Amino acid sequence: MGKLGKKARKFAKKNLQSVMKRQRKQKSVFKKRATKKEGRGDRAVEEESTQQTIDSVQVEDVGALSFDAMFNEHDSDMAGDDSGSDGYLSEEAGCVDMDEGKTENNLEDSPEDTGVSVKNIIVFKELATQKKKLDRLKEKNPGFVKYLESKKSGIHSTKEYNQSSDADESDDDSGHLNDEDGAILGIGKLLSSSTVDSLCQLVKDQHDVPSLVRLLNAYRAGSHYGAKSFGVLRGTGSLAKIMIFVLHEANDVFRKFLGVSNSTEKKIILELRNSATWKKVKPLIKLYLRSTMFLLNEVTDSEILTFVIERLRASMIFYAAFPSLLQRLIKISFHLWAKGKGALSVQSFLVIQNAAAMFNSDWFDTCFDKAYKTIIGHCKFVDPAFFEHLQFLKKSFIELGSQDMQKSLRKAIISIRQLAKILQLGLQTKQKEAVKRICSWQYVNCIDLWVEFISVNIHDYNLLPLLHTMIQIINGVAVLFPGPRYLPLRVKTVQWLNLLSSSCGTFIPVASLALDILEYKIDKEGQNPGKDFNLSSDVKLPKHWMKSRNFLEACVFSALELLAVHFAQWGYHISFPDLATIPLIHLKKFHERTSIESSRRMVKRFIDQVEQNVEFVHKKRDEVAFSPKDEQLVASFLQTENSSGNLPFIQYYRSLIEKAASRDLLLSKNLSSQEPKKTKGKKQRPSNGAINAAEEMEMGEE
Numbered sequence: 027m028g029k030l031g032k033k034a035r036k037f038a039k040k041n042l043q044s045v046m047k048r049q050r051k052q053k054s055v056f057k058k059r060a061t062k063k064e065g066r067g068d069r070a071v072e073e074e075s076t077q078q079t080i081d082s083v084q085v086e087d088v089g090a091l092s093f094d095a096m097f098n099e100h101d102s103d104m105a106g107d108d109s110g111s112d113g114y115l116s117e118e119a120g121c122v123d124m125d126e127g128k129t130e131n132n133l134e135d136s137p138e139d140t141g142v143s144v145k146n147i148i149v150f151k152e153l154a155t156q157k158k159k160l161d162r163l164k165e166k167n168p169g170f171v172k173y174l175e176s177k178k179s180g181i182h183s184t185k186e187y188n189q190s191s192d193a194d195e196s197d198d199d200s201g202h203l204n205d206e207d208g209a210i211l212g213i214g215k216l217l218s219s220s221t222v223d224s225l226c227q228l229v230k231d232q233h234d235v236p237s238l239v240r241l242l243n244a245y246r247a248g249s250h251y252g253a254k255s256f257g258v259l260r261g262t263g264s265l266a267k268i269m270i271f272v273l274h275e276a277n278d279v280f281r282k283f284l285g286v287s288n289s290t291e292k293k294i295i296l297e298l299r300n301s302a303t304w305k306k307v308k309p310l311i312k313l314y315l316r317s318t319m320f321l322l323n324e325v326t327d328s329e330i331l332t333f334v335i336e337r338l339r340a341s342m343i344f345y346a347a348f349p350s351l352l353q354r355l356i357k358i359s360f361h362l363w364a365k366g367k368g369a370l371s372v373q374s375f376l377v378i379q380n381a382a383a384m385f386n387s388d389w390f391d392t393c394f395d396k397a398y399k400t401i402i403g404h405c406k407f408v409d410p411a412f413f414e415h416l417q418f419l420k421k422s423f424i425e426l427g428s429q430d431m432q433k434s435l436r437k438a439i440i441s442i443r444q445l446a447k448i449l450q451l452g453l454q455t456k457q458k459e460a461v462k463r464i465c466s467w468q469y470v471n472c473i474d475l476w477v478e479f480i481s482v483n484i485h486d487y488n489l490l491p492l493l494h495t496m497i498q499i500i501n502g503v504a505v506l507f508p509g510p511r512y513l514p515l516r517v518k519t520v521q522w523l524n525l526l527s528s529s530c531g532t533f534i535p536v537a538s539l540a541l542d543i544l545e546y547k548i549d550k551e552g553q554n555p556g557k558d559f560n561l562s563s564d565v566k567l568p569k570h571w572m573k574s575r576n577f578l579e580a581c582v583f584s585a586l587e588l589l590a591v592h593f594a595q596w597g598y599h600i601s602f603p604d605l606a607t608i609p610l611i612h613l614k615k616f617h618e619r620t621s622i623e624s625s626r627r628m629v630k631r632f633i634d635q636v637e638q639n640v641e642f643v644h645k646k647r648d649e650v651a652f653s654p655k656d657e658q659l660v661a662s663f664l665q666t667e668n669s670s671g672n673l674p675f676i677q678y679y680r681s682l683i684e685k686a687a688s689r690d691l692l693l694s695k696n697l698s699s700q701e702p703k704k705t706k707g708k709k710q711r712p713s714n715g716a717i718n719a720a721e722e723m724e725m726g727e728e
Contacts, residue, residue: 582625597639
């Protein structure tokens with residue numbers, strides 16, 4: 027079939043049935059939306075538009091709904107190039123006060139200058155005109171061109187000879203960089219151990235600039251020594267002395283040169299940039315900062331990395347004059363924060379925190395966005411060994427966001443709306459890819475991150491809109507995944523709601539979600555206990571584990587633990603007897619129908635403790651003379667008993683949490699000690715650690 031003409035295409039576009047059907051559908055949707063908005067205020071219209079945005083997400087856009095899609099605007103800032111000279115400084119006496127135009131790129135001297143690109147265009151135009159003139163000269167006088175080429179080749183050969191001879195002399199005279207007798211500078215000179223000591227003394231006592239230049243050149247050589255920089259710093263040679271001295275003393279020396287204190291603000295450094303002292307010291311500071319950051323990329327030892335980045339953090343104020351170097355430092359710090367452990371990760375985060383607080387608000391945006399994307403990128407697959415470090419990353423992120431809550435709140439709204447869109451798409455379409463994205467570690471950790479963020483800051487800031495949205499998202503996740511295979515996810519949803527309820531002091535109904543866990547049923551109840559499984563290590567249970575007695579034990583214990591947290595929070599409230607009525611009815615029914623003796627004992631003891639607390643609150647409630655309308659008196663009900671922890675159920679709750687912690691510890695030890703072994707013949711009976719721990723707990727309670 028040939029290609030349609032212009033008129034035929036126009037006719038098809040207007041009159042084809044599929045096109046007309048789509049147009050009618052769009053018109054009806056727009057009419058319905060217009061009628062819904064009539065008679066509402068501005069706030070209602072805004073909420074309706076947000077809901078329409080969520081509802082209008084198409085199935086084809088599942089892959090486009092990224093968790094950090096709204097945080098990509100600062101990626102270009104992080105990719106800044108550090109232009110300028112990275113070579114050695116001249117050690118001639120007359121060249122110490124070098125001209126800024128010869129040693130530094132003026133792009134870094136004035137980051138606010140908007141005319142740099144215009145100047146570059148002018149320079150390129152001048153170069154183009156000069157090239158045209160040279161081309162014309164070549165055409166007019168080809169003999170002169172041959173003469174210049176012969177001279178040029180002679181100069182290149184002389185340079186190559188000089189470089190090879192210098193390299194041979196340095197190899198013969200000094201050997202390795204960490205030799206005990208001397209340290210090679212990048213410009214081919216040798217420093218003996220006594221010379222290094224004298225130079226260090228001159229710099230420390232007299233602030234001698236030429237001596238500092240020589241030490242910094244040697245420091246640069248050591249930092250560019252590749253993987254052997256680790257050996258240099260661990261050694262005792264001259265170069266090791268230089269590098270350790272520079273790392274220890276450079277920051278104090280630079281501050282004494284400039285006459286600034288350790289508490290100097292960024293604006294003082296920016297004001298000093300036009301002074302003669304700054305022009306003298308700036309090349310030295312830049313060489314030190316660049317060489318030290320280069321050293322971070324070469325060294326792999328965590329102790330040395332911690333020490334080096336700690337020294338860079340002491341010199342953070344100097345990065346105000348070098349924005350491109352600051353970008354590189356932030357990028358390196360984020361890598362070490364996410365990948366490092368212990369003190370290295372802490373020091374790296376302190377660098378990020380200082381950069382966000384010390385410089386302008388754009389750097390806070392960059393650090394906040396990068397921190398969020400780093401956490402999301404490292405939680406796709408959560409290894410139990412990485413779980414503790416992930417918790418540290420989340421707490422660091424919350425602390426970083428607390429520095430500027432106004433900006434953090436705006437970004438939190440963007441991220442939570444994105445989570446709501448993903449959930450709405452899963453609820454509407456039930457598409458496999460959309461549901462899989464919700465039941466993933468990334469989505470779970472996003473919710474967990476913002477739940478903790480709200481819980482920490484809700485007392486100091488108005489975060490009720492975020493609180494309500496987050497509660498709806500959590501309830502939506504619980505509705506979307508009601509099956510027994512999603513027991514870990516159901517437990518997490520109730521834990522999130524309990525945390526939000528305790529932090530904001532608002533009642534959130536979670537009893538029904540916890541009691542649903544007791545209703546989980548399996549087709550065939552297995553007699554074997556099954557392998558140990560940690561519910562916090564995954565969001566979905568393996569199928570084989572659901573047919574074991576361990577699964578039923580985990581369901582009962584999880585439901586009682588979640589209810590215990592909920593009741594402990596409201597056990598002192600005047601309405602606790604009414605709150606506990608329906609859960610007690612469900613628990614008694616479960617106690618009657620279950621056939622597992624250990625579960626019966628746990629449920630019976632839980633019921634007895636709740637009933638004791640109900641009777642206690644009933645007696646205290648009958649003694650009061652105020653009415654339910656007296657809100658202040660209602661709020662002060664049983665506050666003395668609550669603060670002292672004398673309520674009957676609170677004491678039981680504490681013992682339950684302690685034994686749950688010991689149970690989880692025993693379970694983690696069993697899982698770490700288990701190794702997959704192939705057995706022949708008769709199958710070995712798997713470990714019964716979880717059930718034994720639960721039975722021991724019940725025996726101890728009795």
